[in-house]
Amino acid sequence: MSQQLTEAGGKTRLYVTADLGASMAVTLDEGPSHYLLHVLRAKPGNRVLLFNGRDGEWLAQIGQLSKRGVIATCLEQIRPQSAGPDIWLAFAPIKKTPADYLVQKAAELGVSCLLPVYTRRTIVTRVNLERMAANAAEAAEQSERLTVPQIREAMDLDRLLGAWPKERTLYFCDEGGDARPLAQAARGAPAAILTGPEGGFDPAERETLRALPFVVPVTLGPRILRADTAALAALSVWQSAVGDWG
Amino acid sequence: MSQQLTEAGGKTRLYVTADLGASMAVTLDEGPSHYLLHVLRAKPGNRVLLFNGRDGEWLAQIGQLSKRGVIATCLEQIRPQSAGPDIWLAFAPIKKTPADYLVQKAAELGVSCLLPVYTRRTIVTRVNLERMAANAAEAAEQSERLTVPQIREAMDLDRLLGAWPKERTLYFCDEGGDARPLAQAARGAPAAILTGPEGGFDPAERETLRALPFVVPVTLGPRILRADTAALAALSVWQSAVGDWG
Numbered sequence: 001m002s003q004q005l006t007e008a009g010g011k012t013r014l015y016v017t018a019d020l021g022a023s024m025a026v027t028l029d030e031g032p033s034h035y036l037l038h039v040l041r042a043k044p045g046n047r048v049l050l051f052n053g054r055d056g057e058w059l060a061q062i063g064q065l066s067k068r069g070v071i072a073t074c075l076e077q078i079r080p081q082s083a084g085p086d087i088w089l090a091f092a093p094i095k096k097t098p099a100d101y102l103v104q105k106a107a108e109l110g111v112s113c114l115l116p117v118y119t120r121r122t123i124v125t126r127v128n129l130e131r132m133a134a135n136a137a138e139a140a141e142q143s144e145r146l147t148v149p150q151i152r153e154a155m156d157l158d159r160l161l162g163a164w165p166k167e168r169t170l171y172f173c174d175e176g177g178d179a180r181p182l183a184q185a186a187r188g189a190p191a192a193i194l195t196g197p198e199g200g201f202d203p204a205e206r207e208t209l210r211a212l213p214f215v216v217p218v219t220l221g222p223r224i225l226r227a228d229t230a231a232l233a234a235l236s237v238w239q240s241a242v243g244d245w246g
Numbered sequence: 247m248s249q250q251l252t253e254a255g256g257k258t259r260l261y262v263t264a265d266l267g268a269s270m271a272v273t274l275d276e277g278p279s280h281y282l283l284h285v286l287r288a289k290p291g292n293r294v295l296l297f298n299g300r301d302g303e304w305l306a307q308i309g310q311l312s313k314r315g316v317i318a319t320c321l322e323q324i325r326p327q328s329a330g331p332d333i334w335l336a337f338a339p340i341k342k343t344p345a346d347y348l349v350q351k352a353a354e355l356g357v358s359c360l361l362p363v364y365t366r367r368t369i370v371t372r373v374n375l376e377r378m379a380a381n382a383a384e385a386a387e388q389s390e391r392l393t394v395p396q397i398r399e400a401m402d403l404d405r406l407l408g409a410w411p412k413e414r415t416l417y418f419c420d421e422g423g424d425a426r427p428l429a430q431a432a433r434g435a436p437a438a439i440l441t442g443p444e445g446g447f448d449p450a451e452r453e454t455l456r457a458l459p460f461v462v463p464v465t466l467g468p469r470i471l472r473a474d475t476a477a478l479a480a481l482s483v484w485q486s487a488v489g490d491w492g
Contacts, residue, residue: 084469101347108475110467143469183429183486220482221356221491223330223389229354229478236466236479237486240429245467245483 005036005046012040013049013057015137015148020055024074025063031134033070036062042070049078053147056081081146083112085243088168088192090115090160091231093124102228103132107139107149109235110243115192116154121199127154157205164214168192171218171238172209173230175200179217182234186218186241193238195231251282251292258286259295259303259387261394266301270320271309277380279316282308288316295324299393302327327392329358331489334414334438336361336406337477339370348474349378353385353395355481356489361438362400367445373400403451407458414438416461417484419476421446425463428480432464432487439484441477 005012014032028036036042042062050072051057057079060072089106093099093116106114114136116127132151140148164170168190171182194209201209209215220233239245251258260278274282282288288308296318297303303325306318335352339345339362352360360382362373378397386394410416414436417428440455447455455461466479485491 105472105475105478108469108471109479110469143471145469181486181491183491219491221485221489223354223356223391225354225389226351229351232351232475232478233355233482236482237491239467240427240483240486243467245427245429245465 005040005042005048011049012036013051013141013144015141016050016052018052020050020052020058020060020074022074022077026050026060026072026074028070028072030069031137036070037065037067047075048072050074051146054081057146079146084110084145084147085239086112086189086191087235087238087243088113088115088190089231089235090117090170090192090194092117092119092122092195092197092227093127093154094197094227095124096128098226098228099124100131100135102231103135103149104139105228105232106235107136107145108143109232110145110239111149111235112147113150113152115152115160117160117194118154118156119196119205120157120202122197123199124197129153158208161208161212164212165190166214168214170194170209170212170215171234172215173220173234174206174209174217175219175224176206179219182218182220182237183241185216186238188242191238191242193231193234195227195234198227251286251288251294257295258282259297259390261383261387262296262298264298266296266298266304266306266320268320268323272296272306272318272320274316274318276315277383282316283311283313293321294318296320297392300327303392325392330356330391330393331485332358332435332437333481333484333489334359334361334436335477335481336363336416336438336440338363338365338368338441338443338473339373339400340443340473341370342374344472344474345370346377346381348477349381349395350385351474351478352481353382353391354389355478356391356485357395357481358393359396359398361398361406363406363440364400364402365442365451366403366448368443369445370443375399404454407454410458410460411436412460414460416440416455416458417464417480418455418461419466419480420452420455420463421465421470422452425465428464428466428483429487431462432484434488437484437488439477439480441473441480444473 058074064071304320
């Protein structure tokens with residue numbers, strides 16, 4: 001009889017921060033411990049899959065369950081570690097519910113790093129990095145990723161561009177002008193996508209961006225997309241054209 | 247001085263069901279009337295853009311505002327009517343909040359028709375067509391479409407496939423097996439995308455689908471996507487490959 005815990009979406013996969021390796025006993029973090037104890041009502045002997053973004057995916061057996069944390073022992077490596085494509089998403093922060101959605105979807109679509117960026121027309125002034133990290137980890141668990149997207153601290157566009165790693169192409173989703181379709185302009189990693197706030201980039205920002213050698217203005221068709229739609233569409237098109245969907 | 251009503255997202259565009267034409271006085275439907283009166287607090291003389299999916303986009307001037315409806319007079323055609331690509335989305339219904347999101351995003355991404363379809367593993371048993379239509383119209387207004395996606399009544403997968411128009415390729419988003427990447431398999435319109443419920447299609451459904459001459463199984467990369475993410479990613483990739491994003 002399988003002791004594998006299952007959920008609606010399939011196998012129970014948990015992201016942990018601890019090291020994983022043969023016969024290692026791992027104390028799960030507070031989030032996964034709570035989930036196992038109170039949502040799945042796990043019992044000693046139940047099996048789960050663990051990953052930490054470094055050591056691949058491990059089948060593990062739950063030993064002790066207590067309020068101080070769940071302890072699980074690694075039994076067998078199921079998949080070796082591998083990295084997805086190196087594609088960042090720099091995005092102007094949006095309101096709470098669409099932001100949750102954006103982070104989850106971007107993680108499913110394989111984004112490697114999320115960078116909130118304040119532009120002149122950005123209205124949202126606070127970014128909850130902890131909430132973003134929790135959403136990203138949950139989406140990584142469910143999408144069977146072996147990594148969790150990195151979350152960077154929010155910063156102003158000027159600072160982001162000033163410190164930009166020059167070898168990383170920045171695809172700037174530009175609503176106006178003569179931008180090329182992303183699928184045609186896309187080159188392989190390292191790459192990044194930049195999407196603006198609901199009101200778009202202002203003319204000075206557009207000019208600055210277009211003058212930078214690592215920036216490629218791109219278009220996502222003739223309709224006006226909401227900020228979060230543009231980010232998800234761009235990630236899909238990039239993955240499909242030059243990422244790991246080919 | 248411009249009398250053009252503006253919102254956070256730009257110009258006020260309203261979908262109406264009435265005919266539009268030079269000098270025609272149009273009584274707006276209840277939804278747009280309410281929006282103009284109570285949200286935008288419009289006044290006589292204010293100007294808005296109107297479209298109905300048939301007669302192009304018109305600049306119109308608001309005349310009378312009353313509880314019985316707002317009347318506006320068409321001044322000038324701004325854009326002639328044009329149709330977007332003929333791309334349908336057949337999707338297993340999902341819960342209310344993700345369903346709202348899916349309909350809005352699909353409309354922004356240019357879907358021409360939305361078809362809710364019950365599969366064996368579909369858990370949601372009711373579809374609110376009125377709510378879908380309202381979400382689709384609102385997204386059409388904001389995305390500057392000249393059409394609003396059609397909404398079809400929900401039906402079982404067997405019935406949908408039995409009545410399928412054979413010249414329309416159905417791209418079946420298949421999580422398992424040897425499916426080709428959508429960007430490579432995609433051909434032009436008429437086309438349709440089919441996405442399953444959270445639990446995926448069952449083996450018998452997959453077999454049925456794969457045996458049909460108009461069905462092309464496609465993959466959206468190595469990660470497991472939520473149902474709504476898969477639909478939006480597939481629309482983006484299709485539009486980018488053979489739709490109107492090129």
